Amino acid sequence: MSEKHQTWGWMLAVDFFFAGMGGAMLVIAGLTDLFMGPETSSLLGNIVGPLCMCVGCGFLILELGRPMQAWRVFMNPKAILTFGAWMMTFAIISGLVYASFGIPSELIFWRDWSGLRHLLVIVNIVTGLVVATYPGVLLARHKGRPFWTGPGLMGLFLLSSLVTGFAGHFLCGLILPPAAATVQGHLPVVLAALLAAQALLWIGYLWIKRTGTTAAEAASAQRWINGDLSGAFKIAFMVLGTVAALIMALIPVAVFQGIAAVLALFGGVTMRMLTVRSGTDRTFLPGEQKYRSRLPQGEEKFLKKIWL
Template sequence: MGGTDPMSHKHDSWGWMLAVDFFFAGMGGAMLVIAGIADLFLGTGMTSVLGNLLGALCIGLGACLLVLELGRPFQSWRVFMNPKAILTIGAWSMVLAMGAGIIFASFGIGSLPWSDAILARKVFAVVSVIFGLIVATYPGILLARHKSRPFWTGAGIMSLFVISSLVTGAAAHIVSQFVFDALASIVTSWQIVDASSSVVLDGLPYLTVALLVLQFILWIGYIWIKKTGTTEREANAADRWISGNYAMHFKGGFLFIGTLLPIVLILVPINLIQVFGTLLVLVGGVVMRLLVVYSGQDRTWLPGEQKYRSRLPIGDEAFLKAWK
């Protein structure tokens, strides 16, 4: 999907690990938002303990991938030290979201002494919603700030990431509820506050479908605006999604398999079909982020920058090998 460029270097573009980080972190943040809002406004135990815990764990998995993508993992602590950097804000938000999410999920374990502390549960539900939303929004903000990347620039990409995070978060909660119910029926000795699966499985599918419809509309609008109402470079970047090397993955992998087909499957009142539909939503979320990250290879070059980079060593030149 990403293509090759003879002048490309590792520092010029990001790879698949960042895309997968965006997927897990965004989905995990949205899972915390959904769980916290449900707990605050619908009642205690509206989402499964498994889903609540997975929200925090997914953010942690995304953070690990981000550390690996940035390189020098043993110096990753430096990202927390610059309060003015967008990466620092994102890193602290992920840490706080994970901590609040794990504590919030722990209130659903009946054997823990604080499981009946309703006020404390509500406080951590609020904190989970706040920092979960920041984590879900952060990838779009990070990309939108790169003005040299024609496809990313502008506030629209932030909206697309927020919607996708909410879609995948809702889908992950549905899958988690099915798994939780299956495990609970097998292991009856667990002292876990049972979630109201009827509320989750009856309500979340419709929310997921509504978000999928909105996601489809926003993406069509975003591509259309990039193609017709912006700069020539943005129009050229959009062409790659319409008829270029990203078109098949965008239209087939994301729009059809990851968006339109799940709309139909999730509305079918059969559990296995609904689960399959939600899994396709997750696949679509990964495909979308891979496409967006790889589209960052299209960039606006400064005068003379391409000529300069074309003269940089690639790494396998004869004069470099002589020093090895």
């Protein structure tokens, strides 16, 4: 059996990245509207949030295969994948309608409906949080994948989604500044705080996996510490995507803060790529490896024989 049947690929990691960032951007827009007013977040950021989730959906459909049957994902109410698909759908629709309130056009006849806007703010916060956290929940439920199992991954994905969400909103604000710039100026400081928390939580997560869990979990964590994943984790994620981004975010110059946001996004993609790759480590049921060793590999003579 090929490895593709055993693990997910890079497209799922890209889906996790765009979906998490988009969900967090909805949460940030909703919270700033709720406490600071509707003009404190960039209109471009409000639009980009749900569009990012649309991109994530596209990669998910491609990863699952059979795009023309993608509707089946919505049909199993007991599956967590179905729950996530519906939440993402609600978040996309709610986010796009909410963003339309900032478009100065007479065609948007509902722009003055403050009740609808407040309702969408609440929906955006709730569904955005679910979408931002969902990838960690989805992976953590796989008990046969030692690096994923446990509640820790849920918090790490939520935190990373918030990091990328703040980075995305800040970049959008540089391109199309919000009408009220009070929040925009504080985004780099919040981003730096989240990056510091991200570094500490990842160190703690790997330490716990390495020292306080099963042998399989310790071995999977070792890949991140000094194994085949350690280079990308230490250099791409920790040094560039976290520490360097944190330092640049605290420099009160827009160019450096913009670079910090880009590095934070790069770190978010890297983290998801590495986490999905860690799914190649797994524990097996009794007799499962023996069964798989007897499956045809595709090169056997009996598979190539032409029967007349």
